[in-house]
Amino acid sequence: MTGGTDRDDAADTGEAPEGRRRGLRAGPVARLLGLCLVAGLILAGVTFPLVGGVGLVSNDASDTVSATSTDLAAGQLPLVTTVTDRQGAPLAYLYDQNRQPTPLESIAPTMKAAIVAIEDRRFYEHDGVDWTGTLRALVTNQSAGSTQQGASTLTQQYIKNYQLYVTARSQSERLKATEATYARKLREVRVALQLERQLADGRTKKDAKEEVLQRYLNIVFLGNNSYGIGAAARTYFNTTPDRLTIPQAALLAGMVQSTAAFDPVAHPQAATGRRNEVINQMAVQGMITQAQAQEAATSPLGVVSPLATPANGCIGAGDGAFFCKYVVEYLGQAGISAEQLNRAGYTIRTTLDRNTLTAMSAALRGEVPARQRNVADVMAAVSPGADRHEVLAMGSNRVFGVDGSALETSYGLPWEPVNLGAGSVYKVFTAATALDKGLGIDYQMQIPADGYASPIYRDGQGNPFPVRNAGSYAPVLSMTDALAQSPNTGFVKLMEYTGVAPVVDMAVKLGMRSLAEPQGAGGKSIAEVAKEQNQGSFTLGVTPTSVLELSNVGATLGSHGKWCPPTPVLGITDASGNPVPVAEQPCEQVVPPTLADTLMTGLSKDDQAGGTSSGAAGENGWSRPMSGKTGTTQQNKSAAFLGFTPGIAGAVITFDDSSSPRPLCDGGGDSPPYPCGDGNIFGGKTPARTWYKTMTPLLAAAPAQPLPATDPRYVSGGTNEQIPDVVGRQADDAQSRLEDAGFAVTRTTVNNRAAAGTVVGQSPRGSALPDQVVTLQVASGTVGAPPPPP
Template identity: 65%
Template sequence: MRFPRRLLRPIGVLAGLCVLLGVVTAGMVFPLAGGLGMLSNEAGDSVTSSSVDLVNNPAPLTTTVTDSDGQPLAYLFDQNRTEVPNEQISPAMKAAILAIEDRRFYDHEGVDWQGTLRAVVANSASGDVVQGASTLTQQYVKNYMLYVDAQTEAERLKATEQTPARKLKEARIALQLERQLSKDEILNRYLNIVFLGNGSYGVAAAARTYFNTTPDKLSIPQAALLAGMVRSTTQFDPVQNPDTATQRRNLVIDQMRQQGMIDDAQARQATAAPLGVADPLVRVPNGCNGAGDTGFFCKYVVQYLTEAGFTEEQITRGGYTIRTTLDRRAMEQVKASLNKEVPPDAPNVANVMSLVQPGKEAHRVLAMGSSRTFGLNADEYETSYGLPFQPVNLGAGSTYKIFTAATALEKGLGINYSMQVPPSGYASPIYVDGSGRPIPVGNASEGLPARMSMTDALAQSPNTAFIKLEEFTGVPDVVDMSVRLGLRSLATTPFVDPGSGKRTDRSIAEVIKEQELASFTLGVTPTSVLEMANVGATLFSEGTWCPPTPIESITDANGENVPITEEPCEQVVDPGLANTLVHGMSKDDINGTSAAAAQAAGWTRPMAGKTGTTQQHKSAAFLGAIPEMSGAVITFDNGNSPRPLCDGGGAPFACGEGNIFGGKTPARTWYGAVKPLVEGTPPTPLPPTDPRYLDGGAESRIPDVVGRAAGDARGELEGAGWQVSTRTVDNRAPEGTVVGQEPRGAALPGEAVTLQVSSGTVPAPPPLPTGPPAEGPPPGPDGGAPEGGEPEGGPPPDGG
């Protein structure tokens, strides 16, 4: 008997379905039967395992990064998907998907044989696919295999291959799944996993992408459009193919009407409605490139989580809500001040800043940014390098003198110690070149006093004084102090050989300590702006170091808290040392190297600060801190071949001989960002000092012999282990009386004490001037040192 050609296709399909029905029935009833390899024990175990995975393992979800107030900063995803519960999906959406994909969903048990036969007949009669042959349960299984299990292109092809073996496994899993989950749960999971085009996975993402709405508000025509796209997201794309998308939508509406889900009036109204698709589509940017000015902070969050043990797959598929420490107001002020001083399109110049909140239990990162725009288009002056937290190779200059001062305090000196200030050209025995020859050290300002307190030295920053102090502290201990207070990357970043350019297996800190490079106190070492800001936070936390954390909390898709492993806080220096050093840094804005910038900003609050400028003025830095926050700024040439920078009050620019200082652009940036954040609030006083660190320990204290007879004074000092020299001065005190000593109060071990002994005579007064008074040199800003008086001397031995 011969059949008409139009009947051959459905008859063949029916025959195949009968075979498939028999195989599936045999597989379910006799799972241990032989004959077909697919029905072996191994296959049965595979099916059971897959159904268990479908029940227990969620689909990939979008991770949302928010600021401290919970407002989104960025979205990180492999598939843009947000799960919503059943009650948050509109009845119209559920009805539309059932009408076009599985009208007998609530009647079958996972595989709808009646519906499959009906679909074959209906599709063959129309010559088109008007009804689906797979149930929603089967489609959910296929989608799960495609979007969750498959990790490679080969696995994705296997998950969608049109073979009896895959169809059999899909059917068997569907039958098992229906025994484990309710119909409503399966429908909900399907609507959350299905791909709906234009990067939208699941109904929540699709509702936002196409209609800028939420799934609970989807109307009948909107739901019908989305349901119709399941068959082909390309063919029925409403943006690229609006006519075919409209036809498909109207077909779904008609199916809803025929099945009694909507009445005739609703169908007519829905069919007449425009597509109403958003123009442009509401796309969610993926990754930190979509985070705008917070892109650098976003990248730091991802790096921080990775170092804490989170994998990229967890971050981009886990559906976490990562609430960060970022303060929006602080971020806005930081970015505004950075851009004011250095425009984003300034050639070869980057201005970067990080802001950290002190605390004994956590150091929260409030903001970080760069004058450079975060992005991938280098032609538009964009960069994705982590400028505010990755080390800046050009260094931070004299800000490193903080570590030498801290080490000296720990070794017994006090912040009131009268430091020696050798004149420019000082040849230190520890500051030498590769051949061991001393390199003359210079100061930016001449005419400095021969001695000044450590507090004044921190404010006015004479290089020779700190090289001299480093002779006492030793280089290795200063390096260790810098790591303890916050420059942790120095101990983990491999040292790069300056000759070969190759990384070594030793850290920067190890090499500097081994070679005892005295240039360390002058800040020639690669420096992380974030870590330098954290140094200030450590000092204002009474010597407690904590990792600079960007994480407030992490919750999973179910709202459960997700723990994160962070380094514990640790007491790295004595609280009294930290508090006293804060006071020792408190004159920078008054008569120190940032005084001009402070005055211009109208700064009046107590603070701790330190400027820095590196060799040849290729970079400059400022560390400023108050009890509420600590911030660091570095301005540098970020070109491939850094040049000196000039700063004439406008945007810095590359030039032949630089003149930028830490007291210029970096300090102006800090004051410009921080002042608006604290304006209108009462100033917080600095913490109390500790007498031990004011005047030093017993080992550094010198007996005060002023007023004693010279012989007795010498005997007492030499008995205490000090070398003594004397010089006679004219004075009205009795002859032989000590009228002065230098140093007085404290001294370095082995340092000679000079006694001034009275001659017993009064010098004749000088003659009165007969002409007009001579004008002296003008004072520095605010009566203090010249702005930015801290650039280093000759080239450091490590080539920095």
């Protein structure tokens, strides 16, 4: 596509030269009659606003011309949107047209002279139409029987370019804007005359002319995705328009005629010849001296290699590309379309923290190299807050790209749901529901043996399916210890009390909002299906999970139970610097602050001895308070870790990202995980190591923040769930008190020196489920004989 004189319009129509010549070739008399006809029509079209019967302009032509010239006078050119990090440093550029608006005073005189010399030497004399040049071109073209000369002024070229690059939205509209017809030329002439009159209103002719020149130099296409002189100066010479030299300016001015034919990269010899033609015209017209012309004509092209064109879109954002794409999708959901982003020239200041991104990227690829086949490691980090949850960074071991290989992807790995799930991290939702229903974080959970047949745990056909543990556990654990050690049977048993539906609802409330979104047109959401089918497996994290949403769950708990959308945007301004509003969901207090605080502290043992991520914490020298939960899915096809402090929350999922996922094995040490026959990856391995590798250096210089205080209501449980403490009472009295409180009681005798019949222990103690059996340990009054010596 070219943006220059009308001699290029003929070339751009796609019509074969022979066909054009057949249509125009005729005898001298016919050509003379044609010339007279065209000249008359132009005069009539300019003189009379309404021309009927000639087929050149419609009856509303005057209104159309007026509206077009008004639009041209006030219209906004497509501009580049700049996406920045939170400090304001550019991250990516989004554009349909690479354009850097430049005021005329910031454009070198050499550039102004070069474009006037080669394209419109009488620019400062005419009123928008060069009648001398128009008639000359008509005579030449009619005599030759084909288009040999153009006659468009810079004003007319500006009009054509505006219609081509601003108003045209389809290929047919673009072809219409450049069609080689007298009707278009006539309309262009009339618009040019009216536009210059409008721009001259209240100002001198010179000022009006310079306004046209500025507009033209900012709209003209100069090849290699460069629109306007600002982008072209940067693209070809890595400089600014005010520093363009004579040969540089001449090269750019010469390309207007044909950006393809005179492309200095593809056709340097042709570009040099055209450049020197422009230089010669500048000398002939007295704009430069002969000495300057000779020096400029012998200079090299000086085009930079590679061309300095900014990468278009998120692919140019490097490790920030996934974050950039999330910004685009987030704003799309907020009502700002991709077309607006690519044309409006916004400045989008995001929440991206470069330090967090750097630490995260190093950790992700340190655990799983980018080229490790079939293993993706993804992470997101969110800052808690009472009014905003800001996304600090997100990333993947995979490179953001579109080359079609399995090792590059433009899929939103860090925020789109991962089909393989997050495993036992979902036990957090069961624990939160239990607290909400009255139990305390110190509640002594029953841990059924491996292979427990729960009435709510069934396979896809509705048949009972035994719940399996990944290790051996004590028969009773506090909820705090159970969260750290993660027995499956205990949490399925707990969900028999809470019910499946409340746990699903709690997951959505705390941050897993995509679970409530309908699947497909009119389809049910994952949350609806889980509740309808009473899926006891929900607490084991079998549902698709967004890493970003999981991070935001940590931010919700770290914000005292306040959910806010994970926003990636600090603010947007338009091309004039005015703020652009962004519609975002309001924050919600989804659980009582004291519940969130108590649960956050109840999750504090995962990094400690006996916790499932203690090994990873120790390897990375972690020593500050944190809350965490690991998870692993069926057959070890994916594993996850959620970790958060009062200042930052992050989640990691490691999974097989192939079309046919297999179990993953954790190589340990310097060996990355890999697909295998019998998996051994767990949330406490690669995912937890990724988290600690990110957070340890990132937070090293920051003072450690304590976890929030707990509340007695959520430590010991609500009044209705608290068990009378009967230790020290006589067995009959103790049993009576417990039965009066609604609990079933069993007794067991233990050897103890206390008075016979005295209760010396009870299980559970503190809080219990309404139908839970309380076991009393009753003293025998004697101590058994010591065991025989070995």
